[in-house]
Amino acid sequence: MADMKIGAYICQGCGIGDRVDTAQLASVAKREGKAAIAKEHEFLCNAEGVKMIQDDIANEGVNHVVIAACSRRAKTEAFSFDGVCISRANLREGVIWVRPDTDEARETTQEMADDYVRMACAETKYQKMPEASGEQGLTRHLLIVGGGISGMTAALEAAKTGYKVDLVEKTGKLGGVAAEMFKKYPDKAPYNVLADNTTSAMIEAVNANGNITVHLNTSVTKTEGAPGRFTVSLATESGASKDVVVGAIIQATGFTQYDMGKLPELGGGKSPDVMDQLAFEKMVKANGGAIKKADGSEAKNVVFVQCAGQRSEQPGHLPYCSGHCCMTSIKQARYVKEAGGDATVIFDDLRTPGADGEDVYRGGQEAGVAFSKGKVSSVEAAGKGLKVNYTDKILAEDSTIDADIVVLATGMVPNSGPNPYVKLDLEMAEKDGNADLVAKLKAEVEKAPPSILNLMYRQGTDVPHLKHGFTDSHFICFPYETRRTGIYTAGPVRRPMDAHQAIEDATGATLKAIQACENAAIGRAAHPRSGDLSFPSFRKEGCTQCKRCTVECPFGAINEDEKGYPQYNEARCRRCGTCMGACPVRVISFENYSVETVGQQLKAVDMPDEFSEKPRLLVLACENDAYPALDMAGMTRQEYSAFARIIPVRCLGSVNTIWITDALNSGYDGVMLMGCQKGDNYQCHFVKGSEIAHIRMSKIDDTLTQLNLEKERVQTYEVSIADIQRIPQIINDMEKLIGEIGMSPFKF
Amino acid sequence: MSEVIATNQTILVVGGGISGLTAALEAAECGKQVILLEKSPSVGGRVSQLHKYFPKLCVPSCGLEIQYRRLKANKNVRLLTMAEVTQISGEAGNFTVNVKVAPRYVNENCTACGECEKAVGAEFDDEFNYGMKKRKGAYLVSNMAYPQRYVIDPRIVATDDGAKAKAACKYNAVDLEMAEQNLSLNVGAVVWATGWKPYDAAKIQPYGYDRYSNVISNVEFERMLDPFGPTGGKIVRPSDGHAPKNIAFIQCAGSRDQNHLKHCSRICCMATLKQTTYVKEQLGDNCKSTVYYIDIRAIDRIDDFHRKVKEDPNVTFVKSKVANIVAGSGDNVVLKGVDTEGYNRYANEHDLVVLATGMESTVPAGVLPAGIVINEHNFIDLDSDCGIYGAGCSSDALDVNRAAQNATAAALRAIQVVNRVAGQEG
Amino acid sequence: MSDMNQAMVQKYRSNFLKEVEANVEEGTWVKMCMQCGVCSGSCPLGPHWEHPQQELFMMIRAGKREEVLSSSSMWMCTSCYNCIARCPRGLPITHIMHGLASYAKRLGLAPKNQPTSKFGDIFWDSIAKNGRVNELKIGVSLYFMNGFSQGIKNALASRELGMAMMKTKRMSPTEYFGGHKCKDLSGIAKMLKKAKEFEAEHITKFGE
The missing domain is CATH 3.40.50.960 (Lumazine/riboflavin synthase)
Structure with a gap:
């Protein structure tokens, strides 16, 4: 240059x-x-x-x-x-x-x-x-893990977009749960009728597609690299192995039906005629539509028990609603009606949302399915049949209904890999010597499921869980905001959903995977700093191999080499700067965002002397929320202190404590950090930026004590973009506080 | 206006709400050329009028800020505001789209300094606030408006106010001569994402939305929480401006009802649960909320939000579709109906009623070419090869998360069409 | 009548809903109710219903045959059509109520001396006999439905109304003795006979 x-x-x-x-x-x-x-x-x-x-x-x-x-x-x-x-x-x-x-x-x-x-x-x-590193080329090739309806949809959609696909399925056949369905709901209105299962046609389409390579009885043994250059080792049950190079990955590993053996009070595991929805579906399919009990006799009365072991805080139950079960039970009850039997659905809230949902509910009623708002207390054997005891909530009385078969609408348990953060937390707990926590986390690690992706990442083998084992995005407006760049989950492993939604979800995930390949090839960052070409580099000679950057990266982007030096993977990096904020020796920087670009700004401020009555307040503001809020404060003419000097930062996680120390040494009277909400309901799009900043700042007290400064001079706030009136107030309060505790003595 | 360049490898996205923004940006970030049309002066759509999203209770403008930054940074997207599609003809890979662009009377010189707004006197109902507030004849849609550019209301153009606005602008940004433009665009694929409008509550005659000032809709309730909104962020009774003490939320107001909207609008249960948290946060124990419902549809993993609200002693749930509303003491109203869980007839007096009005699709009749199926609920049916894809609430009644997800899928379908065209031409 | 009741009990032993669907006018709609309760809340006579409409539908599904058919509830319906107008599922609730009442009556299960039911009988008797309604006779019969002394009390309670009606020639005591008849009484009788045949046919067809 x-x-x-x-x-x-x-x-x-x-x-x-x-x-x-x-x-x-x-x-x-x-x-x-x-x-x-x-x-x-x-x-x-x-x-x-x-x-x-x-x-x-x-x-x-x-x-x-x-x-x-x-x-x-x-x-x-x-x-x-x-x-x-x-x-x-x-x-x-x-x-x-x-x-x-x-x-x-x-x-x-x-x-x-x-x-x-x-x-x-x-x-x-x-x-x-900033210029792209050229670390990876354009790889128009996806790996899709899971050959159910989500995985097959993703494969077909990717192929249709001109991408090659390796589709990996653990079992010996494609189709997953969808293939087991006797019938399905139609893809288009009207939804109040049942349609034939088209999964087999889909399997044929996948097999016939020249862009798709199907690997059955196969699992992923190793995944290395970054978007645009993942190397994935595949191994078959027979021991054969193969490496493929792909640009991005979609994990569509589906769900497992909740184990009804945990519901003995509802007859789970006690009678062969008490079954879950999947078993019922298989039975009807096997019998070509006839509804038969385990002994082969015809079932005349079938009772569907909704929310079995779901929407419940009871230990061992699922605390969530699986979303699809009301629709599924209605469909299955219609099988019973079509076979000439009687079907009753006992529900608490009938959850058939949207345009299709209400059609489905009406369709079930038209077909003669009986619906009863109630709570089932027990299912027990009675003679040759079963007896369902429940409270009828409308008639407000306890009631009993005889049944030949009882179907328990148990929920979806996601087929996720182990949550990497449990192991990382264990690592930290061991380091801290917290015995109780170590024991607890060890137990959790032991019962963790086997890895699915076997990522060779410093931060673990699989995609982090969000809640209840689902790997969903934390963000309402960005359903595909993954914490492992270039790896997207789709279908019921992401959140509970029905087949129709899984198809939509997999299609969306395919776009994101394709986008990840295209962006990686030109060095552009993925969401939310999409398009950013800057990426972190570090001065190796200064690095002390402390591993803070590799541990704190919210996206698991940084690996460690054998010597413990960080290895940045440009295409995995989301450019938030959390590593830069973490580095105690300040060797990490971006081309256009570094310890210097901010540090020199705060030093450039003209510092009036101690007796000027003109304090200086440094405000480091999250550029996505606090800074726009300050802009809007201006637009709406909210006044705030003339002593504030505001610097936008990519994320509070990128704030290096040296900035605070420098500011205090330069004579700033107060330092304010404004980030997003932290905790379980965090609103930081870099996951932990705000939280990490809070932790780092809680440790700055030592520095303040050393400098003989009041702790109140440095404060960290959780704000939102809507705090247009609150943020000016916070700044003004700080000015007032400085007025009370006095000016900093460090003005030279 | 500089020339709009479009080819049959261009994707047209109609509607600049959360779905349209998502579809446009996702396609553009795959390297595709996109034209994004928005009928109103600013993108953002319905979500920009919301206080918070359920279940995280986070602020919609946070996500919009990210979207706008993506939009500003991406040269693949061309945004046209105040633009409406009047006709689409042709077929996948080769559509001709007629677009009518209404005059904004403010050109790109506008710096959003606000001098024109100060200069004009005339006031009109503020659409952004559902008419609960007035705005000037020269205005910025909201603090988050994008493009950040003023609009002159056509009603003042020929008046003194129009001249005053023009005179007040130092930057030659006010152009009263601006006229309606008609464009014809050639595009390869269309993502239709014109979203929804709240069902007209006045049509639900027994609820007296048009008779009782303290019967309001849920979208209006949402506006009350905006510090810059009609009530300065305060939950109040429209009749007297006092804080309510006993709010009723009526579910399925216009949804799941063959007299109104046959479909379930999906979002209203969660929206009401969310709004009860506003009440709790602002009024604490001084205000009770009662939710009258048929089924609470807090679907999938957000059911825990439902349970949390249920634990709030100030929130009561009544399984009942309210039969009718009559005048009560003072400005209060009385809700009549039957709690069907055990036949309890009630006549409950409330001082504020919020109708959880449903989502009405805005897919227009007679604009899309033949062969595009609009179903009985007025949503666009999915046909993967037809080249026109409904996204978000043009495809079903969806929440924000599902709308964004669905719009991402729609974007891929559109990409497939333009890729096919590129393959044939290349 | 009770024979018919027994026959129906036998025929639909396990399923009252099916019995209603087969025998009650518009009974096939009962299954479409989603228990929102708007009908019950909308009924102007609601508080007088032992079991409101939506509850009756649930009771039918729950097989509460005796309770439903012997209930006075559906006799409370005044055909204001509020429920039909508001039902989100389009159930013809008014018609179902009348259908249920009529079916109960056919089976002999309708409550004895239920005023609406009684009124129906008296009204029918009057119109079938004379080809037109004798309002005075209907009024007197209703007043004395529950005995002579109650009848006198009822009559005294309405005496001002009665006097006013006589003054304005809206009521004449002479009507009590014979009163007006229609011209073609035998024609009416034939018509009703034919109608009864149709009804019987209809019931048989429906019942299958």
């Missing part, structure tokens, strides 16, 4: 020119910011202003651009210049809109603006243009 040449462009529009001395800003940029060019413009974002900047880039060799105008969130289309580093000084939302237009305020407002120009110049001085 050519020599750095900074061009600083200061906008006078939107009242900036009226409220602050832009000539002074230009002079600050030149004198202190070392900008080679500093220009004011009355309307920087219009065509003429943009052209002025473009001309300087083209003709004057400006390669670092400082835009001192509105927020980095505004006018992004105008201020987007290829091939140069851009830093934005937020003079509008961050200065004039949050300060009163009064004579008294003028001086401090100008100081704010001066500082933001200094900070932007400092930032860009330490930025480099």
Whole structure:
């Protein structure tokens, strides 16, 4: 790259020119910011202003651009210049809109603006243009684990999009649970009829597709690499093994029916005529639609018990609703009606949502299936048959119903691999010497299921669980926000769902897997920093092999080599900077985001002396939530302290404690960290950023004590993007607090 | 407006709500060219009007911020706001789409400085707040509006206010001469994601939505929680602005009902459970919530949210479809019906009633080409080869999570079509 | 009548719902109820129902034959059609109530001296005999339905109404003795006979 040449462009529009001395800003940029060019413009974002900047880039060799105008969130289309580093000084939302237009305020407002120009110049001085590493090429090839309806859908959809697929199935045949179905619901309205099972046609389509290679009786013994360059070892039961190279992975390992043997009170395991939904389905299919008891005689009365061992806090039960069981029982009850028998569904809430659901419910009623809102207390043998005892909730009385067969709608248990974090937690507990926790976690590790993907990742062999063993995304708006980049789960292993939803889910997951391959090939980050080309690198000579980065990475992106040095895998990295925040020796950085790009900003702030009554508050704000909230505070003219200096950070997890120490040493009177909600209901899109920051900051007390500073000077907050009024209040409270405890003595 | 370039390898996404945004971005991040159309002045759709999502109780604008950042960063997506599809003809791989673009009267020079808003006097019902509040004739849809650009209400264009707005703008952004534009786009595949609208509660005659000021809809209730909304973030009775003490939530208000919407709208149970948490958070023990329901459909792993709400002593559940609502003492109303769990007839007085109005699909008649099947619930049936794919609530009544998931699937189907075209042409 | 009842008990031993579906007008709709309760809540006479509509449907499904058929509930229906208008599943509830009442009566299970039932009998007798309704006779019969002294009490309680009606010539005491008849009495009789034949045919067909 050519020599750095900074061009600083200061906008006078939107009242900036009226409220602050832009000539002074230009002079600050030149004198202190070392900008080679500093220009004011009355309307920087219009065509003429943009052209002025473009001309300087083209003709004057400006390669670092400082835009001192509105927020980095505004006018992004105008201020987007290829091939140069851009830093934005937020003079509008961050200065004039949050300060009163009064004579008294003028001086401090100008100081704010001066500082933001200094900070932007400092930032860009330490930025480099990120370029893709070229670590991996384009691999248009997916691995799909699981040959049920989700896996087959993914395979067919990927093939249809022009991708090659290796489809791995543990058993000797494709089709999974879907193949066992006697009939299914139609894919289109009206849904109140039953359709033939089309799984066999799907299996044929998979087998006939030249882009799909099916591996039966096969499991994954090893997965290495990163999106775009996974090497996966496959082994068959007979011992043969094979390596395939794929760009991304979809895990569609389905579910196992909950063990009804755990429900003896409902007759589970006690009579062959008490069965789960899957067993009933198989029986009807085997008999070609006839409903037969275990002894071969015809069953006239079938009772379906919903929520068997589900939606229950009882130990050993499933605390969730499996979603599909009401629909499934209605379908099965219709088999009974079609065979000339009677069917009763005993339910608590009949959960048949959506357009298809209500059609299904009505269809069941039309077919003569009886529905009873009730709670079954027991199922017992009575003569040759069974007796179902229940409370009829409508008639408010205890009742009994005779049955030849009782079907228990037990739930879905996901076929996930072991949760990697249990082992990691165990590792930590052993390190901490916490015996109780060690024992507990050891027990959990022992009963963990075998690995499915056998990932050779520092952070474990499989995709992390979210809840109840499901590997779902934690985010409402991003159902595929996986914690293992390039590996997506689909179908009932992700969350409980029926076959129709599993098909939709697998189709979506296929897109994400394809996208992961395409992005990896050009070095672009996956969601949520999609498109980001920057990635972490480290100075090996400085590294102490402390492993904090490899352990704290929320995405398991970093491995360790034999010597314990971190191995970054660009395509696995989500570019949050948690590793950078973790590093005690500060050797990790991104091209355009580093210990220096932030550290130099906070140092660039002009620090008034102790007696000025002008404290300085450093605010490190999560760029996705706290920073936009501050912008909107400006838009809605909420005032906050003129002493705050705000720096957006990728994630609070990227905050290195050196910034805090540096800030305190430079004379800041308060330091505020604003991140997202932490804990079980975390809202940090980098999973643990906010939580880690809280933990790190709880340890900063030592530093404060050493410096003889009050603990209250450094505070960490959980905020949301909606805290448009609250955040200014928090800042103002800090200013007040500083007023009470006094200025920092560290101003030189 | 600069020229809109589209080819039969372009994917058109209609609707800029959570489903359309998702479909457009997912396709674009696979390297595809996408045109995203939005009828209103800002993308974001219904979710931008929500206070929180269930069951995490997180803020929708957090996810929207990510989506907008993706949108700003991705040059593969061309966004057109105030644009409506009037006709689609052709077939998979080769559609001609007629688009009507309404004038915004504000061009890209706009810096969102807000001077025009200050200058104009006329006020209108604020659509973003379901008319519960007024907005100026020059306005920004919301704090999160994207594009962050003002709009001039067509009703002020020819008035003094129009001239005032123009005069107030230092940046030549107000253009009162702007006229409606008609575009014809050639695209390969279409993702239709125009979402839903709340069922018109006034049509549920026995509930008196149009007769009693303290009977409101759930989307209106949601707006009350916005600090910048009609009540400044306070849960209040519309009649007197006082905090309610005894709220009724009526489920299936227009859903699961052949007189209204035959389908179950899926989200309303969870939406109500969520809203009871707002009540708890803001009013604590000073307000009771009663949920009148047929079945609580807190499906799959979010059932624990349902159980948590059930444990709240201030929330009561009554299995009953409320029969009718009559005037009570003062501005209160009386709900009449039968609790069917054991035949308990009730006439319960409440000081605020929230109707969990259903989701009505907005798939229009006569716009999509023949062969695209719109089912009896007005959702688009899936036909994997037809080239036009319903996404989100144009395909079924879906929650946000399922809508995003479904939109991702729709995006892949659209990609398959344009890939096929590319293969044939390449 | 009780023979028929016994026959039905035999025929539908295990399934009252099937019996209702086969024998009660619009009975096939009973299974479509989803127990929302809007009918029960919408009924203006609701509080007077021992078992409201939606509960009757559940009782039918639960096989509570005696309780349902001998109940006075469905006799409370005044045909206001509120329930039909509001039922989200489109059940013709009013018709089902009348169907149930009529079926119960056919089987001889309807409650004795239930006023609506009694009124039906008196009304029918009157119209079948004269080809038109003799309002005075119906009124008197209803007043004295539960004995002479109760009848006097009932009559006294309504005396002002009666006097007013006589004054405005809306009621004439002479009507009690004979009263108006329609012109073609034998025609009416023939018509009713034919109707009864149709009904019997219908019931047999329905019953199968």
